[in-house]
Amino acid sequence: xxxxxxxxxxxxxxxxxxxxxxxxxxxxxxxxxxxxxxxxxxxxxxxxxxxxxxxxxxxxxxxxxxxxxxxxxxxxxxxxxxxxxxxxxxxxxxxxxxxxxxxxxxxxxxxxxxxxxxxxxxxxxxxxxxxxxxxxxxxxxxxxxxxxxxxxxxxxxxxxxxxxxxxxxxxxxxxxxxxxxxxxxxxxxxxxxxxxxxxxxxxxxxxxxxxxxxxxxxxxxxxxxxxxxxxxxxxxxxxxxxxxxxxxxxxxxxxxxxxxxxxxxxxxxxxxxxxxxxxxxxxxxxxxxxxxxxxxxxxxxxxxxxxxxxxxxxxxxxxxxxxxxxxxxxxxxxxxxxxxxxxxxxxxxxxxxxxxxxxxxxxxxxxx
Amino acid sequence: xxxxxxxxxxxxxxxxxxxxxxxxxxxxxxxxxxxxxxxxxxxxxxxxxxxxxxxxxxxxxxxxxxxxxxxxxxxxxxxxxxxxxxxxxxxxxxxxxxxxxxxxxxxxxxxxxxxxxxxxxxxxxxxxxxxxxxxxxxxxxxxxxxxxxxxxxxxxxxxxxxxxxxxxxxxxxxxxxxxxxxxxxxxxxxxxxxxxxxxxxxxxxxxxxxxxxxxxxxxxxxxxxxxxxxxxxxxxxxxxxxxxxxxxxxxxxxxxxxxxxxxxxxxxxxxxxxxxxxxxxxxxxxxxxxxxxxxxxxxxxxxxxxxxxxxxxxxxxxxxxxxxxxxxxxxxxxxxxxxxxxxxxxxxxxxxxxxxxxxxxxxxxxxxxxxxxxxxxxxxxxxxxxxxxxxxxxxxxxxxxxxxxxxxxxxxxxxxxxxxxxx
Numbered sequence: 039x040x041x042x043x044x045x046x047x048x049x050x051x052x053x054x055x056x057x058x059x060x061x062x063x064x065x066x067x068x069x070x071x072x073x074x075x076x077x078x079x080x081x082x083x084x085x086x087x088x089x090x091x092x093x094x095x096x097x098x099x100x101x102x103x104x105x106x107x108x109x110x111x112x113x114x115x116x117x118x119x120x121x122x123x124x125x126x127x128x129x130x131x132x133x134x135x136x137x138x139x140x141x142x143x144x145x146x147x148x149x150x151x152x153x154x155x156x157x158x159x160x161x162x163x164x165x166x167x168x169x170x171x172x173x174x175x176x177x178x179x180x181x182x183x184x185x186x187x188x189x190x191x192x193x194x195x196x197x198x199x200x201x202x203x204x205x206x207x208x209x210x211x212x213x214x215x216x217x218x219x220x221x222x223x224x225x226x227x228x229x230x231x232x233x234x235x236x237x238x239x240x241x242x243x244x245x246x247x248x249x250x251x252x253x254x255x256x257x258x259x260x261x262x263x264x265x266x267x268x269x270x271x272x273x274x275x276x277x278x279x280x281x282x283x284x285x286x287x288x289x290x291x292x293x294x295x296x297x298x299x300x301x302x303x304x305x306x307x308x309x310x311x312x313x314x315x316x317x318x319x320x321x322x323x324x325x326x327x328x329x330x331x332x333x334x335x336x337x338x339x340x341x342x343x344x345x346x347x348x349x350x351x352x353x354x355x356x357x358x359x360x361x362x363x364x365x366x367x368x369x370x371x372x373x374x375x376x377x378x379x380x381x382x383x384x385x386x387x388x389x390x391x392x393x394x395x396x397x398x399x400x401x402x403x404x405x406x
Numbered sequence: 407x408x409x410x411x412x413x414x415x416x417x418x419x420x421x422x423x424x425x426x427x428x429x430x431x432x433x434x435x436x437x438x439x440x441x442x443x444x445x446x447x448x449x450x451x452x453x454x455x456x457x458x459x460x461x462x463x464x465x466x467x468x469x470x471x472x473x474x475x476x477x478x479x480x481x482x483x484x485x486x487x488x489x490x491x492x493x494x495x496x497x498x499x500x501x502x503x504x505x506x507x508x509x510x511x512x513x514x515x516x517x518x519x520x521x522x523x524x525x526x527x528x529x530x531x532x533x534x535x536x537x538x539x540x541x542x543x544x545x546x547x548x549x550x551x552x553x554x555x556x557x558x559x560x561x562x563x564x565x566x567x568x569x570x571x572x573x574x575x576x577x578x579x580x581x582x583x584x585x586x587x588x589x590x591x592x593x594x595x596x597x598x599x600x601x602x603x604x605x606x607x608x609x610x611x612x613x614x615x616x617x618x619x620x621x622x623x624x625x626x627x628x629x630x631x632x633x634x635x636x637x638x639x640x641x642x643x644x645x646x647x648x649x650x651x652x653x654x655x656x657x658x659x660x661x662x663x664x665x666x667x668x669x670x671x672x673x674x675x676x677x678x679x680x681x682x683x684x685x686x687x688x689x690x691x692x693x694x695x696x697x698x699x700x701x702x703x704x705x706x707x708x709x710x711x712x713x714x715x716x717x718x719x720x721x722x723x724x725x726x727x728x729x730x731x732x733x734x735x736x737x738x739x740x741x742x743x744x745x746x747x748x749x750x751x752x753x754x755x756x757x758x759x760x761x762x763x764x765x766x767x768x769x770x771x772x773x774x775x776x777x778x779x780x781x782x783x784x785x786x787x788x789x790x791x792x793x794x795x796x797x798x799x800x801x802x803x804x805x806x807x808x809x810x811x812x813x814x815x816x817x818x819x820x821x822x823x824x825x826x827x828x829x
Contacts, residue, residue: 041495043600097665097687104667104685114684140654141665181650199501250814250823254642256650283601286608296638299608306605329442330606369424370442373431402425403475 042198047283049213051271051291052167053079054284055191056129057217058274060267061150061166062291063135063182066195071210072169076131078212085165086125088118092138092146092168100145102156115158128164136170136182136256147186169195181256184248191267191291192258218277227273234269237304244297260293267292268301307334313342320357325365332367336374349383356392363395372399416448419467426470426478430486433479433527436613436626439606440486445595451586456576457485458587459494460597464576477530480522484534487518488578490607490633493551495600497580500552506559507581512572513555514579516540520547525627535572542568611637644826648807649722651822655782655803656695656726665689694728695781699747700769702787703760704738707809715786715807715826716753733776739763741772764791774798786826789813796820 055062056079064072073089080087090099098104102113115123122128135146150168153160168190170182181187201211218226238245247260258264271288282302290298310331316323316339326332339358343351355378363371375396379388400406423446431441444457449464455478456464463485470478488494493514497507512535519534537545543561545554562569577583590597598606611634618626618634635641671677671686699719701712716734723732731749736742738760745756766787771794773783779800789808793816797804804821808814817823 041499041600043495047601106683106685108681111685139665181654198499200498250817281599281601282605283599286601286604295608295640299612299638302605303609303612306609330439333438333442369428372428373438398421399425399428402421403428405428 051288056165063168063190064195087129093134097145113156115156119155119158122160131167184255223277226277230273258294264292313338317354320354360392425475429479430482436617449586457578459577480527493579696778698733698773698780700785703736704764706788737769766791767794
């Protein structure tokens, strides 16, 4: 399903990948305007672009042409590599990578990873973009080999009907991002690395997950390398002030949907206060402005008192529940109050004020 | 100006909607994140309950006071399922004329109500639209919302005089913003942007999988569980996966055109320039390899499934230019009669009987003794079998097709593994 929002977010992830020098691969049927979008992005960022079609190339076009000269073999770089090495901040776009034979794909690996073609170094400032037709759409397509797949951020590229409609009327939509302030970018990258290491410390099993089936191995899956890509892209997205949809697609493209959803949820709730701190000073706690966040806080408080139940901690939760109810969220308070009352320690009685604020709703819901 | 009585009704109505939401939350706790993101807004311009595309839920105070909290909770879940199912974006992506959103709404509603009925949710006095009410369109619950929609649209095109009046669930299901909806940027109740909605949906899907893990799969409506699995762990069509794995095997094993430096190129002699010589690779395209299929006949895989699988493999093999057919080895604890499959029509006449005990190793060993030796061996099994430590000499790729997901991790790591989903 391609909506215009998804398209805009994907487009912005692509720009971010090019700017952040993260190799990116676009999956989509032919004729989706991939090349023109990339030309536009290269022009916006004032960068030299080389477009090559991998499917009609031979391995030596990427690995260099072996040449014997006075008994020494050297690898002659192709012309496009020469040009890219001569400019700064070049962009290399390789189309139809998965319809290229495996030996060509293997040669491409070194170009994407080391940015080296033959004996010619393209420079670390070069961005690599690839495009591929999904194997089910290309009659002679191959799945990408896992090591190659894992080096890319994977984006699904589909033109929504609205974009085509406006485009045919002469107005092809394009997006751009502000280039980030270097100071801000550095801070964002550091913050992102800290968040990511916190996440991986709590979910070490997600550090490396090699998919079990052949086709999934040709797409995004988590490894330390792809998590590193997540840190860089997500840091850039923060520094460029892009919205959460862009982040979601970027993270999904690096590590796949399951791990991406978990990391984003973790990241969303990372700024929520520690339940132990709330229990220590329940009256100072600042209520989050979103109901789903208050819900997360409530759930974490219930988990904390279940872990260690004392009268004092139980009363502290009562204070928070009362504040929830009086700040316009009696329904959230009720959700937790039922378990809270049921699990009360010996000799505990809920405050009258709290009960009074909850009883109407509990009666209404026929829960008492 | 509100009069004293209408203010009291207003207060009661809000309480009832909140109560309904708590009841809904206690029924399906895994929807909590979504339910608590719905902002509740009173609106007397709408007759019942509606949600807009920014997830703000409008209620008519008169309507909600006529419902019990239990029945209203079911309606709240109905609206929440519109959010889960992304009915708005899906309608937009169909690029249909906007006034058809009413028909789209019905198509979404019957599916959701069917799910709620299966979960035995109480409806009180209200009569939700069900498949039974739409019998003239010849629909069934297995159809997708899109399929139901186009079936109804087609029927109306043929019977324009029969167009029915249906209710509207608000712009959550697509179409223009309704008259009663507040602006997206409303200061007190801003719309939830679509990207944030995606994040919330991802979280709901995770909560569903966690709940299923803790309480067992039966604790969640199957449709919701499938939705969550599909969102977080999308399945790939096994036919495409098998064709892809097969092609890769052909290419990397043997038998397909590729470049090699191990033999000089035909044009090498023309490549000398002075003292320099450029070395060109040559192409190689050896004879297509022989292929063997080992079929687990120990009983757990049905005959229809085997037939479907063999015809798929036969098609893939032929599409890749291999015309000499494949060898089929039936195998339980021991191998059965080795047969050659030359055409798709011959599949049903294969003798594939077996039972008792499973050892795919026996089949793989037998494949290693065939002449010509197969380069690619495909195994169809439920996975409850021992595997050899390595392949017999000469066999270069093993593709394991599993019919049971739990056995995914037992397949050897050096094989290409594919999950066969039942359709």
